[in-house]
Amino acid sequence: xxxxxxxxxxxxxxxxxxxxxxxxxxxxxxxxxxxxxxxxxxxxxxxxxxxxxxxxxxxxxxxxxxxxxxxxxxxxxxxxxxxxxxxxxxxxxxxxxxxxxxxxxxxxxxxxxxxxxxxxxxxxxxxxxxxxxxxxxxxxxxxxxxxxxxxxxxxxxxxxxxxxxxxxxxxxxxxxxxxxxxxxxxxxxxxxxxxxxxxxxxxxxxxxxxxxxxxxxxxxxxxxxxxxxxxxxxxxxxxxxxxxxxxxxxxxxxxxx
Amino acid sequence: xxxxxxxxxxxxxxxxxxxxxxxxxxxxxxxxxxxxxxxxxxxxxxxxxxxxxxxxxxxxxxxxxxxxxxxxxxxxxxxxxxxxxxxxxxxxxxxxxxxxxxxxxxxxxxxxxxxxxxxxxxxxxxxxxxxxxxxxxxxxxxxxxxxxxxxxxxxxxxxxxxxxxxxxxxxxxxxxxxxxxxxxxxxxxxxxxxxxxxxxxxxxxxxxxxxxxxxxxxxxxxxxxxxxxxxxxxxxxxxxxxxxxxxxxxxxxxxxxxxxxxxxxx
Numbered sequence: 001x002x003x004x005x006x007x008x009x010x011x012x013x014x015x016x017x018x019x020x021x022x023x024x025x026x027x028x029x030x031x032x033x034x035x036x037x038x039x040x041x042x043x044x045x046x047x048x049x050x051x052x053x054x055x056x057x058x059x060x061x062x063x064x065x066x067x068x069x070x071x072x073x074x075x076x077x078x079x080x081x082x083x084x085x086x087x088x089x090x091x092x093x094x095x096x097x098x099x100x101x102x103x104x105x106x107x108x109x110x111x112x113x114x115x116x117x118x119x120x121x122x123x124x125x126x127x128x129x130x131x132x133x134x135x136x137x138x139x140x141x142x143x144x145x146x147x148x149x150x151x152x153x154x155x156x157x158x159x160x161x162x163x164x165x166x167x168x169x170x171x172x173x174x175x176x177x178x179x180x181x182x183x184x185x186x187x188x189x190x191x192x193x194x195x196x197x198x199x200x201x202x203x204x205x206x207x208x209x210x211x212x213x214x215x216x217x218x219x220x221x222x223x224x225x226x227x228x229x230x231x232x233x234x235x236x237x238x239x240x241x242x243x244x245x246x247x248x249x250x251x252x253x254x255x256x257x
Numbered sequence: 258x259x260x261x262x263x264x265x266x267x268x269x270x271x272x273x274x275x276x277x278x279x280x281x282x283x284x285x286x287x288x289x290x291x292x293x294x295x296x297x298x299x300x301x302x303x304x305x306x307x308x309x310x311x312x313x314x315x316x317x318x319x320x321x322x323x324x325x326x327x328x329x330x331x332x333x334x335x336x337x338x339x340x341x342x343x344x345x346x347x348x349x350x351x352x353x354x355x356x357x358x359x360x361x362x363x364x365x366x367x368x369x370x371x372x373x374x375x376x377x378x379x380x381x382x383x384x385x386x387x388x389x390x391x392x393x394x395x396x397x398x399x400x401x402x403x404x405x406x407x408x409x410x411x412x413x414x415x416x417x418x419x420x421x422x423x424x425x426x427x428x429x430x431x432x433x434x435x436x437x438x439x440x441x442x443x444x445x446x447x448x449x450x451x452x453x454x455x456x457x458x459x460x461x462x463x464x465x466x467x468x469x470x471x472x473x474x475x476x477x478x479x480x481x482x483x484x485x486x487x488x489x490x491x492x493x494x495x496x497x498x499x500x501x502x503x504x505x506x507x508x509x510x511x512x513x514x515x516x517x518x519x520x521x522x523x
Contacts, residue, residue, distance in 0.1 A: 040438040041409070148296070177295035177465060182509040204439055207513035210520035234521035246521065248443035250468035252510060253492050 002067040004166055004198060005029040005052055005085070010061035012047055020059065021047045022222040031165065034192060034199035036209040036230065038245065039219030045202040048219070049170055052200060053087055054078065083113055086159035090171040092151030096143040102129075102154055103139030109162045121161075128161040129154075132187060149180030153187065160191060167191070169201045173208055185211050206234060206249050218242045259283040260426050260459050261307065261344070264320040266329075268302050268483070271314035277302055277483040279319070286426060289453070289460040291474030291491065293467060293506075299483035300463045304429045307461070308344055309336040324426065341368050344427040345420035349435050351412035355404040361388075361415050362400030365422060372423040387418040392448055410441035414448070421452065427459045434469060446472045467495060467510050479503050 007027040013020040022044040029035050029052075037045045050056040051063055054070050063070040065081050072078065086109065089095040096105055106128055107121035116124065122139075129138050132153040143151055152172065159167055172188070173181045185208060191197045192212070203209050209216060210230055217227035218239065226239040237243040261284040268277035277299040284290050294300045306317055309328050321328040324343040326335060348354040356364055362384050369375050369383045388396035391414040404412055413433060420428060430449065434442040450473055453460050462473045470477055471491045479486040479494065479502065487500045498504045 040440065178467075178509045178513070179295065179505055182512050185513070205513075206439075206521075207517040209517075211513060211516035231520050231522070234517070244440050248440040249517065250443070250446070250466070250472055252468050252495050252507075252514060253471050 001030060003028040003030050003064070004066060005200070006064040006067075007048070007051060007058075008062045008064065010051060010058040010063065012051060012056060013059050020222060022051075022219075025051075025061070025224055027217060027224065027227070029166065029198060029200055031198055032196065033215050034201070034213040036213035036216045037200070037202045037219060038204065038206065038209060038216055040204070043219040044222040045219055046170055047222075049087075049168055049200070049202050053085065053168055054081060079113060082109070083115075083162055084164050085166045085168060086162065086164040087168040087170070088152070088155050088159050088172045089169075091175050092148055092155050093175075095155055096151055098143055100142075101139065102141055102143065102146075105143070106139070106154065106158045106161055109158060113162060115162060124161055125157075128157040131160065131191075132157045147180075149176050149184060152176060152184055156184075156187065156191075160195070160197070163195075164197070166198045166200060169199060171203055172201065174203070174205060181208070188212055206246065210234060218245070258286075259322075260286045260324060261461070262320070262322040263303075263307070264322075266303065266306065266317060266319040266321060268299065268306060268311065268315055268317045271316075275483060276315070277306070277317075280480075280483070280485055282478055282485070282488070284427065284459045284461060286459055287457040288476070289462065289474045291470035291477040292461060292463045292480060293465065293470050293477050294480035295465055295506075297482065298480040300465075300480050301431055303480075304346065304431050304461060304463050307427075307429060308340050308346060309333075310346075341372060341420075341423045342425060344429055345423065345425040346429040346431065347413070347416050347420045347433045349432040351409065351416045351436070352404060354416050355412060357404055359403075360400065361402050361404060361407070365400070365415065365419050368419060368422040387422055388415070390421070390452070391415070391418045393418075408441075409437055410445060413437060413445055417445075417449065417452075421456075424456070425458065427461065428453060429461045429463070430473075431463045432465070433462075435464070435466075442469070449473060467507065468514070471495065479506065 007025050010025040011020045011023045037048055039045050051058055054072055057072055103125055106125045110116040110121045125139055134153055173184050199212055213230055216230045216233040217224050220241045226233055226242050234246055237246055263282050266277055266280045269275050292300045305311055307321055307323060309331060317329055323339055326339050365384050365387050366380055370380055375383050384400055385396045388399055393399050393414050434445050462470055464470045474491060477491050477494050478488045481502050487503045495507055498507050
């Protein structure tokens, strides 16, 4: 089976800098195998996500989408790509335009991709909002009327409205309170199961990773130090950094004396 | 005799909304209390109120006795005497808590010079000692650095060194590890735990994360919408919550944790 997304020996360095931000990255995303990118701040997680999103061009190596090299200048390829690959960001307060009604925000991908007009988008927007568990009148309201968790649902509705196969998410729940976090994690789980969505998620929270992703890649200083199934990587870490990461997760006190 | 005694604290905004509603809590010397709640629960406001640091326009009533000082209604002069001495605070975001234009050493020197009247080489030595006690490597180099030149974990250690500089009897820590990576968080929590134990310092630890609170505090107070929901030993609250809200909070944390346990087998 052709992977949906693939990074082949990818390196990226900022112009004028010799030290690469990420180096020698080989990564494949197969349909139905959600992938977590784990690592500390500065490890290059977000850069990888930007590469996968086609927002950054690799210095060397190639990004492939459905087996075909992603050409950022080829509008036809990119349009197909955007229909299939959408994203959700960390902070639901800055990722939604405060001056637009939710309906307009959520319908944007449909209009930008030339799939719908404002009118024909309406039922699709309603369905997307319903899918993320928001009331029907949400489309008429503005982002400030919603809580952080609801806003992240709006962002997820926007990302899923055009029926993508892959959802790239940069710390999608880390800005949320724990009770809200659980609900959004459940929502993402549901989208995976019922709509066959594949997640590629950057996260530093291993319990969220374990809840959502079948596979995990661990990054340290711009390199992948370990990757495999989440159970292998977190259950029997081979790299010392991964072991330290797993050991550092604070746990609730156990029952008993 | 408690070091901090809050009775019926009410904090209101200028337009009359109540953000903290008749909150009472007390801390004995050397005791560690966790204040836990979600965004908007009033946990940070409560911790700011203890040092008389409420944002402009907010008013408080009730009573906050910190050591021998009544904070509610205290003059700025009285408050300055209390801050850093009776209680000191470490904030969530070390980059905003530190002055970006001042070398780290000078920022630590300020409370040391003011409170302990140290000068010259004695002051310099005290700064180095303060950095050493928070286990920072190469204290001389760090003292000369600007905040942006050191890592987030190092910055938070500097903020901790500043808070400890005048040997406060109470340390208030407001989400001190939330902005840090999980491995750095774990190191900092261990450090904080060791330092307050050595000094028999009381701690008010504010956090949204039960597992983090459990590492530092013995007792927790659960806050929701400015009101105390439940108070008790960490272990009891986590294993046998009495109130529905606490249950939801614990269940959420447990659900995430169990996913990790299931996948990793540990």
